[in-house]
Amino acid sequence: MDSILSDINAIYGVIGSFVCDGDGALLAVAVPPGSGNGTAQGCAASSVAQIVTGLKSVSLSDVGEVDLHCSNGRLVVKVSGSGCLCILCAPHADVSQVNLTANVAARKLGRMIKELPKRKTIPEQSSPEQGPGREPAMAQSTEGILEKVLDLWT
Amino acid sequence: MIQELATKLSKIDGVDGVVIAARDGIVLAHELNDASPDKEGAVAVFVGNAASQASESLALGPFDWGTVTIGNEVVLVMEQPDYYVGLLLADRASPAIVASSAREALG
Numbered sequence: 001m002d003s004i005l006s007d008i009n010a011i012y013g014v015i016g017s018f019v020c021d022g023d024g025a026l027l028a029v030a031v032p033p034g035s036g037n038g039t040a041q042g043c044a045a046s047s048v049a050q051i052v053t054g055l056k057s058v059s060l061s062d063v064g065e066v067d068l069h070c071s072n073g074r075l076v077v078k079v080s081g082s083g084c085l086c087i088l089c090a091p092h093a094d095v096s097q098v099n100l101t102a103n104v105a106a107r108k109l110g111r112m113i114k115e116l117p118k119r120k121t122i123p124e125q126s127s128p129e130q131g132p133g134r135e136p137a138m139a140q141s142t143e144g145i146l147e148k149v150l151d152l153w154t
Numbered sequence: 155m156i157q158e159l160a161t162k163l164s165k166i167d168g169v170d171g172v173v174i175a176a177r178d179g180i181v182l183a184h185e186l187n188d189a190s191p192d193k194e195g196a197v198a199v200f201v202g203n204a205a206s207q208a209s210e211s212l213a214l215g216p217f218d219w220g221t222v223t224i225g226n227e228v229v230l231v232m233e234q235p236d237y238y239v240g241l242l243l244a245d246r247a248s249p250a251i252v253a254s255s256a257r258e259a260l261g
Contacts, residue, residue: 040211040212040213041211041212043207043208043211044208044211044212047204047205047207047208047211048204048208050204051200051201051204051205051208051222054200054204055197055200055201055222055224058193058196058197058200059193059197059224059225059227061224061225061227062224062225063222063223063224064223064224064225065221065222065223066201066220066221066222066223067220067221067222067249068205068208068209068214068217068220069217069218069219069220069253070209070214070215070216070217070218071214071215071216071218072213072214072215073212073214073215074214075208075209075212075214088212088214
């Protein structure tokens with residue numbers, strides 16, 4: 001997985017990338033120092049997994065891609081099987097090249113995740129500014145919203 | 155007023171449908187033909203909320219807009235102070251161009 005992430009990171013404008021499974025557990029990380037620690041990527045992976053799982057529940061269809069544009073960058077998520085390839089890009093990234101490479105990489109990673117004998121995740125590092133209680137609180141918050149939305153829908 | 159906004163957004167080239175949903179998931183207005191307003195509203199709110207969390211975690215700055223591909227459908231989500239806007243994109247519509255036009259319409 002690391003070599004695939006290195007190939008992606010070589011694209012112009014790509015800051016870093018990581019892979020998580022359907023539960024939001026990190027499987028591989030290739031993000032340079034200064035772009036967040038393990039906890040930051042863990043929280044983001046958790047949010048990504050919640051988006052994918054939640055949208056599947058709401059729409060009853062498979063989610064193919066999520067592309068989030070923020071003021072300082074962009075997060076491109078390619079969903080493949082039970083895993084997600086998340087690519088952090090600068091605003092000026094070459095998106096067409098990112099998509100070309102990421103679509104192929106996501107398929108490869110999807111197969112790799114499927115073949116994993118046992119979940120092998122990267123333990124998250126805690127940091128002083130992000131305490132251990134932060135992630136469950138975020139998860140509860142999003143799950144609560146999803147529950148309300150699903151209640152309204154049904 | 156919100157319904158007028160939905161109607162205005164629905165006239166943007168490349169937009170097939172519009173839903174405006176409050177942050178708690180209540181659909182405030184929509185311009186949808188076949189799609190379910192509650193379902194599309196749920197997608198907009200869910201993506202908007204989770205996107206804000208992800209962007210905060212990764213220090214990407216405030217969430218501006220995003221797209222999600224579900225089956226054959228592409229939904230563009232934009233965040234506003236009190237609600238989320240979901241735009242169902244037509245085939246071959248450019249999310250960036252539609253987002254730019256929608257931003258102008260939203261003022």
